Amino acid sequence: MSIFIPDCLRAPWPEDYPPAGELLKAAEDVRGRAYAPYSQFCVGAAVLAEGAPEFFTGCNVENGSFSLSMCAERNAAGAMVAAGFKKPLAVAVAGESGMPCMPCGACRQFLAEFNPSLLVVLREGAEAAVISLAKLFPAPFLFFPEEGQ
Numbered sequence: 594m595s596i597f598i599p600d601c602l603r604a605p606w607p608e609d610y611p612p613a614g615e616l617l618k619a620a621e622d623v624r625g626r627a628y629a630p631y632s633q634f635c636v637g638a639a640v641l642a643e644g645a646p647e648f649f650t651g652c653n654v655e656n657g658s659f660s661l662s663m664c665a666e667r668n669a670a671g672a673m674v675a676a677g678f679k680k681p682l683a684v685a686v687a688g689e690s691g692m693p694c695m696p697c698g699a700c701r702q703f704l705a706e707f708n709p710s711l712l713v714v715l716r717e718g719a720e721a722a723v724i725s726l727a728k729l730f731p732a733p734f735l736f737f738p739e740e741g742q
């Protein structure tokens with residue numbers, strides 16, 4: 594299966610992280626709980642956070658007032674914060690089976706708040722592709738830019 598993820602976005606996966614495929618599997622598992630009655634576009638996300646013993650997951654939750662809909666990545670990051678962790682190291686995003694599901698622009702900004710150099714794991718056929726948020730979204734708005742470096 595040929596799927597386009599630009600090579601310029603790719604990044605290495607650190608050897609001391611849990612396997613990227615495990616993080617992606619957690620995102621794919623929670624995708625089944627998505628609430629997407631309007632778009633039927635179900636998304637799951639899983640966050641690997643520094644110092645956390647487990648992944649934090651979230652799914653997209655739509656609303657009849659469409660603009661209130663919330664993405665899976667932001668729900669997963671919110672679960673991380675609620676559990677007392679502040680630094681995501683990687684987020685896996687799972688959309689349609691076998692296809693990469695890029696974080697939307699709002700999620701890129703939202704995630705950069707916590708770690709501008711976060712890694713993003715996407716499904717690419719049978720593989721887990723790893724890309725860099727810093728390459729995907731190189732100039733986020735940071736209220737305290739010195740803390741984001």
Ligand SMILES: [Zn+2]
Binds near residue numbers: 696698700701
């Ligand atoms: Zn989003």
